[in-house]
Amino acid sequence: MIEYFTSALVLDAEDVGELDKRVFLYTKELGKVVAKAKSARKITSKLAAYLEPFNFIKIRLIEKNGFQVVDALNFGKIEISPENFAFLQFIKEMTFELQPDKKLWFYLRRKKFSYRQVLKIFGFDPDFAGCRVCAKNPVAYFSKTDQIFFCRQCVARGFKIPKNDLILLEK
Template identity: 45%
Template sequence: MLEHYTEAFVLGNKTSKEMDAQIVLYTRDFGKVAAKAKSARKMTSKLNGHLQPLNFVSARLIEKSAGGQRFQIVDALTIDDKQALNKNPENAQKFLNIAEFINEMTFEAHQDLRLWQAIKKIFSPVGESLEEKIIYRGLLKILGFDPEHGSCATCGNSQINYFSKTEHIFFCGKCAGKIGDNQLLLI
C-alpha cells in the first residue's frame, strides 16, 4: 500500500446508498482518479464537504497494489472553494458541464500536466467571463483533437462548429443539424 499527497480537482461525487462515496478527481500527479471515500455519507464529518464538484483540494490517497478499487481517499482539504462559482454563480451549470466533459474525455491514471494547468485556469477565473467555446476548443486541443486542423466528418468543410463526444469527430453546422445528435458539443 502506497500513500500519496496530490493536488486535485473534484470532477464528480456520487454518494451511494452504501456508506462509501465514489469520487472522481483530476489529480496533478496521476491524472484522472476514481476513488472511494469511506463513510463519506455519514460525514457530517468534513471529508465529503471538501469533496464537492468544482473544488480544488489537497488530497491524501491510499493506493492498493492489488484487488478491488485502486485508490481510496483518506483525507482532503479544500484549497480553493468553488472560486469559479463564487465569482459567477449563474455559470454553475456551465462549469459542471465542462467538468463532466473532462471526465468523459479522459482515461484514468494518465498524468497530463497541460490538462491540469488548463483545469486550474478554467476553474479559477479572476472575474473574466466564461467563453465556453474557447474553453472547449482549448480542451479538445490538449486532448488531441485540435479543432484548428479538424474538418466536418460528413462534407469535409473546415468550418466546424460541433464535436461528437461519442464518435470523437467534428461537424459543420449544416451537417450537425441533419444528425441531431444530443452528444454533439457546440464549439
C-alpha cells in the same frame, strides 16, 4: 499499500451504499483517479463538503484494492454553473485513469474553460479539423463518442448525430 498526496479537481461524486462516496478526480500527479471515500456522508465529515464537484482539493489517497480517500483539504473552487458541470463531465469522459497530463492540469487551474482550448490539449485541434460530413465548412460541434467534428450547417440539416453526444464549440 502506497500513499499519494496530490492536488485534484473533483469532477463528479456518487453515493455508494449508506455512507460512502465514489469520487472522480482529476489529479495533478496521477491524472484521473476514481477513489472511494468511506463514511464520507456522515454529517460530521468535513470531507463530505470537499468531495463535491467544482472543488480544488489537496488530497491524501491510499491504494489498496483501488484508491481510497484518507483526507482532503479545500484550496479553491470553480464557479458552480450548469456549463461548468457539463465541462467537468466532459473531462471525466475524455480522460483515462492514471494518465497524468500537466498541461491539462494547469489548464483546469485557470478555472475558465473553453472546449476549443481543451480539445487542443486532448490532441483534437478544431482549427485544423474538417466537418466529417461536408469536409468544407468550419467546425462547430464535436462528437464525444466518435471524436469527430461537424459544422453548424450539417448538424442543422439533421444529419444523424445523437444530440446529447454533441459539444457546441464556442467561437
